[in-house]
Amino acid sequence: MPQPTAPRARRTPIRATCALLLLLGGTAAAQKTLNVGLQAGGTLSWVTFAIQKYGIDRDLGFRLNTTTYASKDATRVALRAGDAQVVVDDFLEVTLLRQKGFPVSAIYPFSLITGGVIVPAGSDIRTVADLKGQTLGATSLTDKTLLILRAYTRRQGFDVQSAAKVASVSSPLMEQFMNRGEIQAGIPFWHHGARMVSTGKFRTLISSADLLRGLGLPQNVPLLYLVARTDADPATLRLFLKAVNQANERMKTDPAFWTAMLDANLYALPDRSQLPALRTQWAAGLPKRWTAADLNATLLLTRRMIEVAGPDVVGLTRLDTRAFNTSYRP
Template identity: 25%
Template sequence: MKLRSSFAGLLTLALMAVAGCGGADEPTGASGASAGGSGLEKTTINIGTMPVVDTAPLQIAMEKGLFEAEGLDVKPSVLAGGAEAIPKLKGGSLDVSFGNYVSFFGAAAKGAIDLKIVSDGFQSAPKTHVIMVPKDSPIRTVADLKGKTIAVNTKRNIGTMLVRVAGRAHGIEIDEDENFAEFPFPEMEGALKAGTVDAAIVVEPFGTFIGRNIGARVVWDTSQGPTADFPIAGYAATSEFVAANPRTVAAFQRAMRKAQKLAADRANVVAAIPKYTKIPASAADGLAIGAFPTALDAARLQRVADSMHEYGLLDAPIKAQDLVFAGE
C-alpha cells in the first residue's frame, strides 16, 4: 500500500522518501549466531517500512527505545512500495515488513509466499481514503461514476476494491479492468486537473493537498458503510522466520503493541510524521489520521479476505486465522 504527500514538489519528494521472553538458555537462530543472554533467537532484525502515516507507530517504537527494551536492534529498510515487501521477505533480505493486507493475502493465496501476519498496523478512518473529482466535475455521487475512468495507484488491490464496494452500495458495478487507470499518487493531482481521469481514489496526505491545490471535491469517503474502519495494513514475516524465531517475533509484537497504543494519542503521530517523511509539521497537523489497532484480531482481518473473494481478488475463500501469528 503506497501512501505519500504533496504541494507539487512535496508530492514527488514524499514518494522518493517513500508500512522474547528472557531465559537461561542461549538459543541459536537460523543464521547460527547466538543471541547471547537475551533469550531471543535473533536480536538484529531487518524491517521493511515506508515513510507514510501508517507506519508512525514503528517510528515511535524506534524513537522511544521500545524495541531496545525488548532486546531488539531494528534495522529499517525503506521500500518504494508494498510490492517490494513480498520478494524481499521471501529472499530473506527482510525479516519483517509493513504492507497492505490485500497484497499479503493475495500473494499467500497464489502460493507466492508462505507468510504470517505478526502485527496489525493501520485501519481506515474518515477521510483517509476518499474518491475525489475535479471541482467543476458533473459527478456528484458515487452512482455518477458508472462508466467513468478512475485513477488508482495499483489495479486489483485495496484501492480498486474500496471503489467497487462503494459502487455496489450505490447500485452500480465498476469493472476492475475497464474503469481503472494506474497513476502513482503524486501524479493524480495532474491527471484530475488535465481531465485524463474522471475521478481518483486518493489517500492521505494526498487528499488534503489535492483539495487545497486544485479544489478537488470528495464525492465519497470509503471509510463508511461496508468498509468503515477497514483493516488496511500490517506487518508480516515468512512462516519459516516465525517458526525459527518465535521469541524474537514475540518481542517485536510486544514493542509494536506499546507503540500502537501510544499512537492512539494523535499528538504522538503528528510529532513523528515529519521525522521520517517529507511532510512538514505544519501539514502533518491537518491530516486525516486513521487508527492503529493494538490487537491482532483474525476476525477483523477476515473482512479483508471476504471482500477480496467477493470482488474477484481471490479465486477461493481463505481463512485469515491461518495467516495470523498471535504470539503471546
C-alpha cells in the same frame, strides 16, 4: 592437638546473586534482534524510526534492525531469503505469498482501509451515481479501494468499471490530472488524499469507511498487515508488536516527532501546513484490535471483491485464513 578447621566457603549474598541473574537476563534479552524490511516511502519506516528514536526497542529488551528496499517486490524477496523477518503487505498478498511457498503469516494489522474517492471541491459530482460517464483515476485496476467501489456500485445497480472510464494514474499525479480536467475523480493513496482535501480545493465524494458500510461490513477492516516469517522467534515478535503500539501512542501526541521524521526524509511533504491533515488521517487508520471477527470481515470483503471483479483481477480464488495468526497481541 586441635584439628585445623577448613576455610569457610564464601557465600554470595542473596541480593547480589539476584542482581547478577537479573543483569544476565537483561543482557540475554537485549541480544534478541529482529530484522524488519522497509519499502522506500512506506509508512512502516515512520514507526520504526519512532521506535529507535524513543529507544523503545532498547527499553523492551530487543534490538531492531531495519533495511530499506526499493520496492515491495524487493521486500518480498528479502522476506523469502530470510534477510527480513517482518515486512508490511496487504491482506490478499499474504495468501499469494503462502501459495508461492513463502513460510510467512500475517500476525497483526498495520493499517485499516482508509481514504476514498476524491473530487474537486467545485465538481458537479455529488453522489457515486454521478461518476457514470466520467473519468476516474486509480493507481491500478487491482487497487483495493477501486475493487471495493465496484462492489459498492454493483449494489447501486451499475458497475463503475464499465459505467465510467477508469484510467491508470500515479497517486502523486492525481491532483495535477484533476486540475487539468483530464480526470474528474480519483482514488489516491490515503496520504495523498488527505493532503489534497486539506488544501480546500478538493473534497471526499465517499470515504472507504462509507463504502464498507454500504457493503454491510465493519468500517475497521485491515488493509495492510505485519507479515512475519514463521520461523521468527514468537517472543521477539510480541516485543516488536508492543514496540509498534507504544510508538504509535507516542507519535499521536508528539508534534516534534513529525518534524524529525520529515527532516529525516522519510516522507516528502513540500507544504508542511498539510501535516495536521496527514497526522489525522494516519491516526484514523490505526488498528484498534485483532480478533477472529476482524479476520472474518477481511474474508467477507475478499469474497465480495472476487464476486464483482473475478479471481483473475483480484489474483486469487479465495482468502486462505490459515495465512493469518490472531494469537499475537501487542
